[in-house]
Amino acid sequence: xxxxxxxxxxxxxxxxxxxxxxxxxxxxxxxxxxxxxxxxxxxxxxxxxxxxxxxxxxxxxxxxxxxxxxxxxxxxxxxxxxxxxxxxxxxxxxxxxxxxxxxxxxxxxxxxxxxxxxxxxxxxxxxxxxxxxxxxxxxxxxxxxxxxxxxxxxxxxxxxxxxxxxxxxxxxxxxxxxxxxxxxxxxxxxxxxxxxxxxxxxxxxxxxxxxxxxxxxxxxxxxxxxxxxxxxxxxxxxxxxxxxxxxxxxxxxxxxxxxxxxxxxxxxxxxxxxxxxxx
Ligand code: AMP
Ligand code: MN
Ligand code: MN
Ligand code: MN
Numbered sequence: 001x002x003x004x005x006x007x008x009x010x011x012x013x014x015x016x017x018x019x020x021x022x023x024x025x026x027x028x029x030x031x032x033x034x035x036x037x038x039x040x041x042x043x044x045x046x047x048x049x050x051x052x053x054x055x056x057x058x059x060x061x062x063x064x065x066x067x068x069x070x071x072x073x074x075x076x077x078x079x080x081x082x083x084x085x086x087x088x089x090x091x092x093x094x095x096x097x098x099x100x101x102x103x104x105x106x107x108x109x110x111x112x113x114x115x116x117x118x119x120x121x122x123x124x125x126x127x128x129x130x131x132x133x134x135x136x137x138x139x140x141x142x143x144x145x146x147x148x149x150x151x152x153x154x155x156x157x158x159x160x161x162x163x164x165x166x167x168x169x170x171x172x173x174x175x176x177x178x179x180x181x182x183x184x185x186x187x188x189x190x191x192x193x194x195x196x197x198x199x200x201x202x203x204x205x206x207x208x209x210x211x212x213x214x215x216x217x218x219x220x221x222x223x224x225x226x227x228x229x230x231x232x233x234x235x236x237x238x239x240x241x242x243x244x245x246x247x248x249x250x251x252x253x254x255x256x257x258x259x260x261x262x263x264x265x266x267x268x269x270x271x272x273x274x275x276x277x278x279x
Contacts, residue, residue: 002032003260004273006060006079007190007218007246010036011127012044013064014135016251018127019044022259023051023059031260033276035062035079035246037190040095041131042083060276063088064190065179066095066170070201072160073168074189076176077218077244079272081185088183095171096130103132105166113163115141134158135250150254160196173205177212186272188216188244192235193228206239215242216272220265222247222257233266243269 009015010022017025019036022044026034034057036048045061052059063078081088107119121140126132138153141164147153157164171179180187189209197205206217218224219232220243236243243265247257265271 002277003030004033005031005246005249005260005262006033006035006062006188006244006273007037007064007077007221008034008249008259009038009064009251010044010048012041013038013128013131014133014250016254019048020051022249023048023055023057026259027052027055027057029258029260031057033058033060033273034259035060035077037062037064037077037079037246039064039075039131039133040066040092040099041128042081042089042092043128045083058276058278060273061185063092063180065092065176067173067176068170069173069195069205070197072195072197073170074173074195074205075191076173076180076214077188077190077246078176078180078183078185079188079216079244080276081180081183083183085179085183088179091171091175091179098168098170099130099132102166102168103137106134106137106164109166110137110141110157110164113157115144115146115157115164118164137164173208174212177209177214181213186216186242187212187214188218188272189214190218191221191223191248192217192232193221193224206235206241210239210241216244217241218246219243219269220245220263222249222255222262224263226263229263229266233269236269242272244272
């Protein structure tokens with residue numbers, strides 16, 4: 001069985017390893033086909049692809065787009081996109097621009113609960129100044145010793161409803177899918193089990209995603225347990241979605257799953273990766 005990982009992050013967004021090091025680690029873990037899917041940014045893909053070619057790892061250009069869905073945010077992965085596509089490039093640039101103001105508002109909200117200097121502190125962790133996000137704030141707050149690890153910083157400060165959380169407008173679901181499809185890619189709902197959605201809102205998400213041209217959902221993921229894999233396999237069958245899979249690896253010691261470390265995808269499902277495997 002080929003080892004597939006179609007969801008992971010580098011220092012271009014909120015991962016801890018540079019793009020080439022992500023690929024080296026994937027190769028060392030025996031990954032046969034890898035997609036780098038940084039949040040809202042394509043600038044790691046060229047380096048990652050070159051390293052993958054040198055190491056004989058199959059490589060798919062990817063991205064994970066931040067989207068508003070009703071009262072929450074969801075992530076849409078684009079796989080097999082053309083990184084030069086002008087609409088995709090421009091759309092993501094606009095999304096990144098919004099992150100600056102959001103980071104300032106987050107820092108103000110954190111200052112109000114006694115955490116000073118969070119903007120500068122988070123910026124030290126953001127290798128790409130255009131892509132500052134909650135994970136960078138979380139690393140700074142963990143460094144201050146205010147929580148035992150990054151995960152518990154989210155639980156106490158950064159998750160929706162916590163003091164450092166500020167609402168933000170991301171891309172529309174329609175926009176994200178249009179950018180991905182327009183760039184020749186396949187749109188995938190990332191880690192569907194991680195969203196706090198009521199059953200009606202969840203059904204609407206799947207229905208509208210499909211209507212807009214979405215083709216796949218992550219079934220097995222580094223952030224899904226076995227029960228969630230089973231439930232999402234049923235969703236894939238019901239809606240006619242292909243299965244994607246990925247670790248959502250962000251870095252050693254910070255992620256639940258290492259690169260290539262994902263539960264098996266139920267064998268009856270159509271997979272999104274078949275088209276990229278050597279025949
Ligand atoms: P942002 O795009 O700035 O809202 O940050 C979202 C990122 O924060 C996700 O991609 C994860 O890397 C991280 N994240 C979100 N929720 C959690 C959580 N509960 N525990 C750990 N990391 C999280
Ligand atoms: Mn992330
Ligand atoms: Mn995500
Ligand atoms: Mn991710």
